[in-house]
Amino acid sequence: MAESDGVEKRSRGRRRTTLADVARHVGVSSMTASRAITKPELVTPALREQIAKAMEELGYVPNRAARALASSRSKVISVLIPSFSNAVFTDVLAGLQDAVDKDGYQVLIGNTRYSDEEEEKLVGIHLQSNPDGVILTGLAQSKRVRQMLAASAIPTVSMMDLPSEPGQYGVGLSQFDAGYTLTRYLIDKGYRRIGFIGAQLDERTLKRAEGYRAALQEAGMYSPAREILDPHPSTVALGAELLGRLLAVAPDCDAAFCCNDDLAYGAIYQCQRRGIAVPAQMGICGFNDLPQSAWMVPSLTTISTPRYRVGFEAASLLKQLINGVQPARSVIDLGFTLMARESA
Amino acid sequence: MAESDGVEKRSRGRRRTTLADVARHVGVSSMTASRAITKPELVTPALREQIAKAMEELGYVPNRAARALASSRSKVISVLIPSFSNAVFTDVLAGLQDAVDKDGYQVLIGNTRYSDEEEEKLVGIHLQSNPDGVILTGLAQSKRVRQMLAASAIPTVSMMDLPSEPGQYGVGLSQFDAGYTLTRYLIDKGYRRIGFIGAQLDERTLKRAEGYRAALQEAGMYSPAREILDPHPSTVALGAELLGRLLAVAPDCDAAFCCNDDLAYGAIYQCQRRGIAVPAQMGICGFNDLPQSAWMVPSLTTISTPRYRVGFEAASLLKQLINGVQPARSVIDLGFTLMARESA
């Protein structure tokens, strides 16, 4: 009858197969079954095989929550990135996954949307899962985030930038140097009134801007009037708009350093719509070297950043810390490459 | 001494604050403390406040693993997407997160890389976390994946396509109809020898191709010679290459239906490099309407797909299933929009 179904005890429902079920099936204790998974070399081959067969037959699926609770190792790595729509961070994620997959880690991904508040919230939430390690983007975490992480005593590695404080672990590149290098290239190419277009205004953009300024000041060509900084997220549309704004306030510009490739695409499209020849009348360069940059017309001069490797190396470094291995270096500088192409 | 430190018991080390600690601090039982979190309306306001204060003071962080184990609800949703580098899926992810964040779910993201094998592996791994629900991309899961999911009896929703089998839940759009519509548009525009450029060859691409064929056959304009299908992942570079191949085998083509925007960008760049005017000599259209498509020169004619909403609605549907609510519809068709722009 339907009614009696309603009163059924939880124990009557179909229950997942547990390690105890497997052990019973084979006629061993649960810890032998447990060991057959975690430390197979400690179990007689014959038994090991029987246990494996039983697991297969009974459709055993380990329960991560139980394992985490008992062992106090969650096998979870928490990763916080500022954006999903920026290809830079999905590349980083790919490297990270690849570095960590075979070790049985589960990657918990949080999107901070470039917000300190969101980051705090996410750290709090991720901490509930007792991650074995945490990977952060950038170095500009709020005090509260630092505190929470310090209190939890969980190994932490930061990505993209190079930490300068002792005790901090990080993998990335010097955003300042890259900005400087690209600007220096433009100067050497003969550009004299070089503008800067930056959006989002996150730490990396600001450091690239500093590199830009340093190079121009050194060459005696710096003018603050040629800097367009906008807090909105970087998009192609915004790049088009900001190039317009740059030309409105500084019509004599002969080049624009766009703080990422998306903005640069927009800037180039804007030039094309206005009949401004790139690079003849206006040099345009970007930052990051997204796949498209080599193919567009004109191809984009930009800085290639080792995003996949940043993710991979950050995860490798974190694994060492988790396992109590003292890493060779606490800061890994992966560098960058100037890609001189047609647009500047 | 260093030696005595080495022998310290696990219990001596700094231990995380538990619910019992909080309860003791306030002088109540652990379940009252537990209830203060999960069902605050069942706890006297005064007590509730004391407990909240104690949690704050002691820096209490709930242990998800313990909660999951005790309650047999993990508050985890498993999501499988085929790619991180395709903006389509990161948009879907954004919608999904937004639909699910405030409900306290943790989203476990798996990247199948368009591989059945990877998908099987990931389902197995994710099942270890006892997800309350699963979200899959597409309908072409392997038999083994279906079995695992069926055996686990976990609610499942699929994204992007429209399931036709009864009992399946899904949110998406008709890829066939969209392919048909776009091709019909090209015919109406006066194009007569329309090629097709497809990569990756996943289910969605193949369905768009079918729509393309149906429209052309109906109009008596179909020629298999004008179909270029390549199994490699879609990239701008590949788009450029495939347009070259299309023109090599079918130099009379007057338009190309590219099965996504990335390929279309490459195709347009290829035309630009070869001095082929778009759309005058060659119409080019894409699929998905990525942000850039409206801004490039020429702007791209394409199909706009409601990716964010697909993620959002799929998660909403899944939440209903998890909560035992019978959803109004098991299949939600979100449709698509033809964006007629400059390139065709």
Place this chain on the structure above:
DNA sequence: CTGAAAGCGCTTACAG
């Protein structure tokens, strides 16, 4: 190489 006992930190299902 194998096992009996205890416990990880919560929540469920009762009672009161």
Place this chain on the structure above:
DNA sequence: CTGAAAGCGCTTACAG
């Protein structure tokens, strides 16, 4: 509205 008991499914730390 509050609590004592039991248990979720594993692993740890001993023994043997």
